[in-house]
Amino acid sequence: MNLLASMKYLVALNEHRHFARAAEACHITQPALSNALRALEEEFGVVIVHRGRTFAGLTHEGEQVLSAAQRMLHEHMVLQQTLKSTEDRPAGSLTIGAVPTAMPIAARFAAMLQAQHPGILPVVLSLSSSELEMRLDNLAIDLGLGYTERMDPMAGKLKAMPQYVEHYFLLRRAAVPHALELQVGAPITWQEAAGHALCLLTPDMHNRTIVNAAFASVGCQVQAHIETNSILTMALSVVAGQVCSVMPGALVAAVRGYRELEALPLESPQVLTPIGFMSHAQVRPSRAMAAAQALAQDSAWLRHAATYSGLLLPF
Numbered sequence: 001m002n003l004l005a006s007m008k009y010l011v012a013l014n015e016h017r018h019f020a021r022a023a024e025a026c027h028i029t030q031p032a033l034s035n036a037l038r039a040l041e042e043e044f045g046v047v048i049v050h051r052g053r054t055f056a057g058l059t060h061e062g063e064q065v066l067s068a069a070q071r072m073l074h075e076h077m078v079l080q081q082t083l084k085s086t087e088d089r090p091a092g093s094l095t096i097g098a099v100p101t102a103m104p105i106a107a108r109f110a111a112m113l114q115a116q117h118p119g120i121l122p123v124v125l126s127l128s129s130s131e132l133e134m135r136l137d138n139l140a141i142d143l144g145l146g147y148t149e150r151m152d153p154m155a156g157k158l159k160a161m162p163q164y165v166e167h168y169f170l171l172r173r174a175a176v177p178h179a180l181e182l183q184v185g186a187p188i189t190w191q192e193a194a195g196h197a198l199c200l201l202t203p204d205m206h207n208r209t210i211v212n213a214a215f216a217s218v219g220c221q222v223q224a225h226i227e228t229n230s231i232l233t234m235a236l237s238v239v240a241g242q243v244c245s246v247m248p249g250a251l252v253a254a255v256r257g258y259r260e261l262e263a264l265p266l267e268s269p270q271v272l273t274p275i276g277f278m279s280h281a282q283v284r285p286s287r288a289m290a291a292a293q294a295l296a297q298d299s300a301w302l303r304h305a306a307t308y309s310g311l312l313l314p315f
Helices: 003-016 019-025 030-044 060-084 100-116 129-137 148-154 206-217 231-240 249-254 287-296 299-309
Strands: 049-051 055-058 092-098 120-126 143-147 158-166 168-173 198-201 226-228 244-248 261-267 273-280
Touching: 003 019, 003 030, 003 060, 019 030, 030 060, 055 060, 060 092, 060 287, 092 100, 092 129, 092 287, 100 120, 100 143, 100 158, 100 231, 100 249, 100 287, 100 299, 120 287, 129 143, 129 158, 129 273, 143 148, 143 287, 148 158, 148 273, 158 249, 158 287, 158 299, 168 231, 168 249, 198 206, 198 231, 226 231, 231 244, 231 249, 244 249, 249 299, 273 287
Parallel strands: 092 120, 092 143, 198 226, 198 244
Antiparallel strands: 049 055, 143 273, 158 273, 168 244, 168 261
16 A cells, blocks of 8 residues: 555545545546545554545544644655755745735735746645635645634634735726726725625625625625626626726736726725735745745835735825
8 A cells, every 4th residue: 555645545535525526636546546545444443434425524533544644745745845955946836825805916926936936836726715724724735825814713723924904995997098007096985885886706705704894884785796706807897897896905906907997995994904924833844835934024025015915005
């Protein structure tokens, strides 16, 4: 039995919650995956998987084996990167998860990291807050960029590196297209914004919770005219249709090239939401991760992130 491969199959099964999909993700047949898991059970003398007509979850002992498997695979990756890296040239992949509203910042961070360290391959994924936190906990991603205010339930497991503060804007079509690019209009209250037809992120997104709370604080309950989990759809729906959208500064800055749009700062109340990088606090960082952590705490990068994310407001 190849113990490392079997551990990989167990992690895949836990992620996909389905034997056939886990086998496909591992590029093996379903019988091969099942046989490897049975061999793992024989190796440790415990039942790992609840079996039925479909995957029914892991046993208590299986959860313990899974935790060890996640750490074993992480340590294997750290060792591989150590062997392939030199002191001044880290090498290997780094998986970064980011909530949709932070994707422009995550993209710029990944590009800057790769430019500084050509041996690093950043992999950037768009994830909801709950997915991001789950994958950090499972060691399925290395670094997460999201809402650090949500970290309390996972106290001790994650550590945060504050990056910037989200400011919010109403994005709408301008009455007359501007000469060069999107412009900033006069501030608007949340109560006034509630009177517009809106495209908003879906209710499972934490950004939607923040936006709903801001409207509720001024006595407004908003029904979205369009819902999406795509930031591109949010922007293009405003460009193409009769809806507006509520967006943080990083997203507004990302669509500056649309001269037919304008952004109105939202006030009364002023909503400010801290965004930061998060990583697992209880595992050894890889070479690529150590380089990313250094960049995330670099003062030049932090000024860049703050300026870009709040580009339309003074800091």
